[in-house]
Amino acid sequence: MSETSETVSTPPSASRECPQHEADVIVVGAGPSGATTAYHLAQAGLDVLVLEKTAFPREKVCGDGLTPRAVKQLTSMGVSFEDKGWIRNHGLRIIGGGVRLELPWPELAEYPGFGLVRTRYDFDEILIGRAVEAGARLLERTNVTEPVIDPRSNRIVGVRAKNADGERVSYRAPLVVAADGNSSRLSVAMGIRKRDDRPMGVAVRTYFTSPRHDDDYLESWLELWDSSGGKDVLLPGYGWVFGVGDGTSNVGLGILNSTASFQDVDYRNLLRRWTSSMPEEWGFTEDNQRGRIRGAALPMGFNRTPHYSRGLLLVGDAGGMVNPFNGEGIAYAMEAGHIAADVIVQARSRPTRQARERTLLGYPRILRDTYGGYYTLGRYFVKMIGNPDFMKYATKYGLPQPLLMRFTLKLLANLTEPSHGDAMDRVINGLSKMAPAA
Template sequence: MPSSLQPSADADVIVVGAGPGGSAAAYHMASHGLDVLLLEKTEFPREKVCGDGLTPKAVRQLLRMGVDTSPEAGWMHNKGLRVVAGDIKLTLDWPTLDSYPAYGLTRTRLDFDDLLAQRAVVGGARLRTGVNVTAPVFDRAGRVCGVTAQVGPDKEPTTFRAPLVVAADGVSGRMALALGINKRDDRPLGVAVRRYYFSGEKHDDDYLESWLQLRSANDPDTLLPGYGWIFGLGDGRVNVGLGVLNSSSAFGKTNYRQLLVDWLSSTPEEWGMRDETNADGPIRGAGLPMGFNRVPHYSRGLMLVGDSGGMVNPFNGEGIAYAMESGEVAAQFAVDALARTAGPAREAVLRRYPVELSQRFGGYYRLGGVFVKLIGNPTIMKLCTEQGMRSHTLMRFVLKLLANLTDPRGGDAMDRVINGLSKVAPAV
């Protein structure tokens, strides 16, 4: 495919941010012949706050990028989800589907993002690290035609130009804000904190563990706000964390780091998560922008992918799968658009990108918004956990719903119900 480069351009596409969404977009665009410049402000490897757990939805996107997900390549495989609510424990395998692999993964973001960025390079993208993008550049018509940046340790001012820019700059959304694309307050929002611990008991657990009821050893009769997780990393460590949604009365009024410590005080001593000496690093926190909380996802030459467009799943807080999938979708439209002459024909293609995202995720995210409001009510949440978890069939349905794991065509009765609900729900 011929390049669409103009004499003054540095690339066909500039991708801002080499997280999962940006690297996926760069990989798929470059693999289809576009000249892609992938700009990352940090140097790899680097930390990111995340649960480090990947569902089969994310695994599918890794496989589409040609990533080797074998244990020999450093991945910890898991079979499904173990749900814990007080004395009740329910173990659920990932569903067997035509559309997804039947396993999940864990891997720390420390080298996960580096691995994906290198896959983008293998696909043909040009990666530059240490480039802090500060703002978009506009042409006379007010369309984005590049970015300004500070490059290297000396923060040298530099301008990069391209006919299309992809914003994968995360929760801050600096690029989107420059176009007046602000966060919506009517969408779900979460805050998560996590810490690594050395745990001989739990590090090689082949199920992701989700805790629906959190208690402190100092006050075991009182439920703490939020929902926790314990994900084994297979290297002697676990990723332990919790999230609180803005539907909770405790949102914004709680010391989340202390909340994590209080919860871990009630875990079995042999797990090693009560003892500070077993901790590997500090407690870190981050926001979770859910349910398309920043729209539109395309405007005036700028495409949003991943967290920059608020694409975290409201049901389970999963962001990586949606970041990578939106990156692939953005690539499909970018390739089609840049094959056309600049002007109305190209713009018509790019404007279909947010329509496609809405069709894929909009109705499902709307259901997720309702779910967030319901579980914010302690009475409803108590009823769901104490009664719902006694039915294995119901919880299998809930797992499919929360993880968004259904076959789009055919499938079983559960798939058809979930798909039907997502279609009839008004898109966000």
Template structure:
């Protein structure tokens, strides 16, 4: 397996105009790249449009659970590069307790996680897609859909290149992988749902001796002691060693928290890091780059995931796990699911049978994640209650068995069959929960 970065593909199938394809994918993040990779592998002519150029920065915690690692392995990404920093599990800090939980030993998933910055993570994925045969156009900013007036279906997009020139790209299917704001989805009338959780995360990097930590670190309580008095801040935090001399330090807040819309998130991060041990180096003079923030669209907060020739994948479809804020694994999984559905649909002989196959995509997503995400929505409501969190932290963290169960639940790491009692409970709850 290799992740050698070939030159972006510009080749076009014989007789196919450069601005036409079987499938257009808007956005070359993890969801778009994964879908492009599997479509190209199946022989589909896929055009991948990215508004920026690689390498590029994206706001992220940079931590990957074994669920995401599994997707990287499936795409043939080599993990031998030293820039992939392996971790053994999750360290949880809160209520005066410091607990290290190794990733569960499962046949379905590898027993390690990874850290890698998004500065080149997405580029690795896009090169895999290009090597498989996808056509990539960078600095191509999609501005609006092209709608067929007779069928009211999307049949392509209009995009502006770096020189400001507008081009029409045409395809019978379009995948929106353009992130949380998903202007393409909005232009097609697919809007966000108010009954789904939403989070905001901010992060920055610090030069730190903790850069080679072999555990992802999660803080359930954020304290500010800079004023001589301990003040509990809203939200949860993380510290992920990047291995290059820096740590990714950030925090997130959910919209179930009372102060969600009243907080200066960047100032909150500064207050928290100022109260950390001085020897960790999380100080203003060690800060590398600004504090950046991003929204976390959770629990299918934009639906339908397929309609009128448009499929939503990744953050565009609100696929972030409500339990832990993880988005990359679910974006990649959805990209693979979408690609499989599209390949099957393109093999059908009539428009009617193709459409019936495409309509399976939201059904598969609901079957795969719906019940689990419903549980996650209840979880978000509970942890937004400060009194509940105080009680749970005080009495739950000192219980190792309970916390191992919690790790499996939050990271969605269970065996689908032949698992232990914890797996059976989690899988059973996910199955009986309504997939609304």
């Protein structure tokens, strides 16, 4: 008998239900993690219902840059990069300490040798479109307000939401995936809260009409100087300039909470001051700005756990899966969505409730085995770059060393061969395995 048949403590008149509101799995949120989860579940033949509080297309705060890790996931979903709107990049350009260094993406069998840029305005829509084509059902303007808990098992068996007409509606499924972003109201309602021992960042960005719009390298500035207090202060974080290919550049900065100054920084003013120091011919001026400066939190290093509890799986920002080394979130959101889908499919094939639950409890373990040690290294890295003296030393003596910087690129972007790699790969993989996956 399906677990959706369990009794829930919901008055019959409290919300409207119908067969179309039942599914094998409900995915809350249609961003990269939710869309990827839904796609792979639908590909496996499951009935998947995706509930998205907004409507597509929609704007999201992001750098719009995609590393080869993300490109691999897009390829596995059958996304075509030949359509208008995609711009390829060959690697990372690093600027700092008076040094300008271009580092091509490493040539690996595990990942493609190129990255991409695509504005989030329609990127998420492309992904959820692939999920719908695979068979997933999407309901837009459906704002999930709370979980439905079975009082006997204390498990989630659905969600309550307000639909596009403002009606209260219940949706039922034996498993629910929280892909509802950093705040993840669903996770909080299930008692899964953020961890204070994990790094957190803030990213702010805007767009400028610029001749640099077709740059084929992602550009990262390692030094962010704040002079607002009367003296130059080097802040933990980085700036970026990513050509979008449509006549504009995505220009932004990310700052980490590894220093006491984190809470006091006016990020938008800092971005304005930083861009005003750029060469005039780049066009990063107020007259050329397209859209306002927008900001978003960067939940890093598994800052919300456990990633599975009582029928709820967390993916993407809901589970704090942003890479602490470089602030990349999309690749890990998509990878986690793929992993979650595989676990769910395997769990549903088990003959007993106990066996299904054992399989689902393996999801956090797979995440720890895959990312835990690497994210621990990332937390150490965040603490190190929070030290201004270390950053000054690193940029002055590290950037001029091409071999060291190639190693650093592999480390920060997490681009290594899992086996049969070169010496750099073996060192990075070894360190990740030795680090505790706490």
